[in-house]
Amino acid sequence: MENEQKSIQEVFAKMAALCSRSEQCSFDIQRKITAAGIDDEQATEMISKLKEEKFIDDERYARSYVSDKFKFNKWGKVKMRHYLKMKGLSDSLILNALEEIDQDKYRDVLIKTMKEKARAVKKKNKFEKMAQIIRFTQNRGFEPELIHRYLNDVAG
Known part of the structure; x- marks a missing residue:
């Protein structure tokens, strides 16, 4: 029992140190605690304590x-x-x-990304070029309606 307590305290100290170095979410810490061999009930308690002490804040x-x-x-x-x-x-x-993302900066980053891709695309056909720009910016996670709104400004 004493070794088990020590192990739990060691894992807690490790997780607290990890959270101090970089921002972590409860999901990732839960996985790390479980991987260290701590049962679910104790892991849940540990997560609560880490949240209480402001090590974790989702x-x-x-x-x-x-x-x-x-x-x-x-x-x-x-x-x-x-x-x-x-x-x-x-x-x-x-x-x-x-x-919290500034909308003007967001639009500027999208347009800049699209312009950079447009310069890099070596397609002769305007539609192939536009398709590549659309795929690239969608893979980056930009919304299709925003991409299409600024596409003609960029691919023209």
């Missing part, structure tokens, strides 16, 4: 994730929403995080 995680993926990876909202959903975050948390 809202903070979602905001940070969205900010980083937009700033560094130039991802669109569709792709970010998908990945956050896979982390088990609620729709309201995801929506709130996505709403």
Whole structure:
């Protein structure tokens, strides 16, 4: 029993240290705790304690994730929403995080991404070129209606 307590405390300390170094969500930490051999009930208690002590905050995680993926990876909202959903975050948390993106910057990143792709495409046919731009920007996670809104400005 004493070794089990020590093991639980060690895992808790490891998770707290991990959360201190980088933003983590409860889903990822739950998986890591379970992988360390801690049963579900104790894992749930550990997650609660980590949340209580502000090591884990899913809202903070979602905001940070969205900010980083937009700033560094130039991802669109569709792709970010998908990945956050896979982390088990609620729709309201995801929506709130996505709403923090400045709309003008978002549009500018989309247009810049489309222009860069348009320059890189070596198709003679305008429709093939447009199709490649559409596929590329959709893979980046931008909304089809926004892509089509600015497509003629870019592919023309």
